[in-house]
Amino acid sequence: MARGLNTLQMRLTALLGVAGLSGALIFVAITQWPLPQVLQWLRKDLALAVPASAPWGVYGGLLASVLLLLPLSFWLAYQVMSPLSRLLRALEGAVASYRDGDFSFSIAADRRDELGELIRMHNALGHTLREQRQHLAQRELLLDTVVQNTPVALVLTDAGDRVAYANIAARHLFNEGRSLHGLDFSSVLKNAPEALRRAASSGEDALLSVEMDGGEETFHLSQRSFRLQGRPHRLQLFRRMTRELSRQEVATWKRVIRVISHELNNSLAPISSLAHSGAELARRGDTERLPGVFATIGERARHLHGFIAGYASFAKLPTPQPVAIQWTSFLQGLALHCHFRVQGTVPEQPGWFDAAQVEQVLINLIKNAHESGSPEDGVTLALAVIGHDLRIEVADRGPGMSEIVLAQALLPFYSTKRSGTGLGLALAREIAEAHGGRIALANREDGGMRVSLLLPLGPGGG
Template sequence: MLRRLSSLEARLTALLALAGLAGALVFAGITQWPLPQLLAWAHKDLGLALRTTPQGTSGALLASLVVLLPLAFWMAGVVMSPIKRLLRALEGAVASYRDGDFSFSIAADRRDELGELIRMHNALGQTLREQRQHLVQRELLLDTVVQNTPVALVLTNAAGRVAYANIAARHLFNEGRSLNGLDFNEVLAGAPEALRRAVEGGADALLTVEMDGHEETFHISQRAFRLQGRPHRLQLFRRMTRELSRQEVVTWKRVIRVISHELNNSLAPISSLAHSGAELARRGQVERLPGVFASIGERVRHLHGFIAGYASFAKLPAPRPAEVAWPAFLESLALHCRFALRGEPPAQPGWFDAAQVEQVLINLVKNAHESGSPEDGVTLGLDLVGQDLRIEVADRGPGMSENVLAQALLPFYSTKRSGTGLGLALAREIVEAHGGRIALANRDGGGLRVTLLLPQHGASGREATIRQVPGS
């Protein structure tokens, strides 16, 4: 009941009633009493020529308005004053919230609707302050984690300028100095060419580059998204060299177990058959010896073939680069696998070991077909990029997961139940023996792209020598 009586509505009702009562009193005072009696007394006793009453009702109303207007303005100011103060306070609060300052509160002790609005506003401000504090703490924790992660992280805006970079990225690209605000393409100008091309490709990739006199293997992840309504791109550069070294140790242990298992499976029956043959010879049952020797020979041949497959990988001969004519090379390759040639081959001949590179391409095209890609989706591209020959085998299969991309080039790693895990590893060995590099990346729209970069220094050097002969 008290709250209802102290509400703003009750106050406005009381003021309106007071204004009405004041108007009625003024009108009665002018028309009934005491103004008519005062005017009559002044005329009779003082001899003043004054009208006894205003002319009619309209004159009385006009006189009432003259008296009531100042009173109305005063009462309106009394009613609107707290509302104006509250509106100014709310304007200041909204401006503070817009600037990110949630410390603004309104001090007022009222028990009406305005007081309830002020209390709700202050509660909202307190909630926003607490949430802001929690967000700041979370951002600080996230920034600490991101800054100290060993993965180099670079966030660029739509213009290609760096909006955020962690400590690992600053050390990788700018000798520890800040990258914020720099054009990332200009920053990459000092990076290895293979790394630049992988970033320009815009897809995940695994590649090996030479840095500081030794080789480093990187796994690159790139994602596009919108931040605060604007397009951004996030690039992650993860050094895989140490991880690959650990994986190689694990892989070689696995290989040793496989070889030991296979050797035991072959040597145990050979040992048993040899003992049986000796026993048969001792007993003079020589008619059964040919069968024993045949079984031993079969197990030996199986073991020889098993070891020869692994030995071919371990004893890969050094490449013998020579001039390669593209028509004959592509015609020979087409006899072993099916592919669609993308574009025209380079005008000048290639310079590499034709037999080894042909074997690499046969394995890659075969893998592309086995990935489930449509037959017309398997393509072969040949391009000259500076002093390098770029060979790309692409398909439209499902591509590879990040985990598979990170391990696909390891020896004996395979996702196929019956695979040996030597195809991509052999391709890597052959390409690196040529002084080149191999990179795997998922394609936009699905599929995998395997890129081989083979230096053509031998061919260019030989041509330079030929050009110098006439002038010598």
């Protein structure tokens, strides 16, 4: 680029030098030689009536030089500016094409100065823009193909609730396969089930069941608002969940049946064997061993009863009866059932929950913390007020959980213990959500697990 710049400067310098030298030569020719000599020769040899010398002086010579130099200057200026003017017009056309989205414009010129370098850079830019435009078009086509053929009904509406985009599933769901573009979506929803209309108008995510085509369909609705090209838009996704929920329901029932079958076999097989042994002892008249047989049968029956009662308590969880909880008495009562260390200070503000249910949750969590292999003094309980919520945190120094176990630990009937029912954490989640709160599990950075129980403070969430 520097070499090209020097070349153009040298050309301009040479042209200016030619203009200056031409002006000097014209002035000399008019005032010194050869014009005065020609006039003298015409007067003497040809006897023409011409003056003996030029009729003008120095100033006249300068004026005549300027008059003769002007056409030459215009011609030289044209030679300098002509390629620049052509290039500027070409660039103007290219910018207009780029503004209209046409990147096929290129400039055909073969120059070896900085103008040629500029032209080559412009053509390379056009080539890059064309490639990017082509790749963008291919990605848009791929995205449109994926969105159009997804089973999730997708509707994009503008600020006036007009449909800006709708895929095939949305057209079949709301308009019998016809286009939705430009229609008022609230008017389209008038023909939809009432539950679907209410969920769509709420502006929030929802899981709902509606009567459609003679059967019940379950939908998951996701709604997001954002700005597209500087204007507000709303994206709504209607996903049919009936088949997926049915598969999950069948899988859950299979897990339940496996767990129940396992526990029943573990209890009924010994009971059957002991009953047979007791009958044989009674037939022989050996009554001394019968009390032990009956005691074992009773112990297995009690275990089976406790197992069934645990499932029944999960299925028939009573509605929480929250009251104001004083921490001193609550923690003292909890300490009678399990060992833990209170970490940090106890909030002055009382809690607001069903003491019996939350106590059962904490007993299970603290028991799990001890069974994780954590040192006894590593199991802690911490209380904190976070905004309008109360956070009860049970932590340990065990090995923690893998990502797979963390993702499924709160599901009913999921357990990594050989004798576990998979109901402890699921029941804790059920109780937390019944209070309007939630439960969260996380591994601690310095080792161990942290289970956080978030409950609202006061009636109605504080």
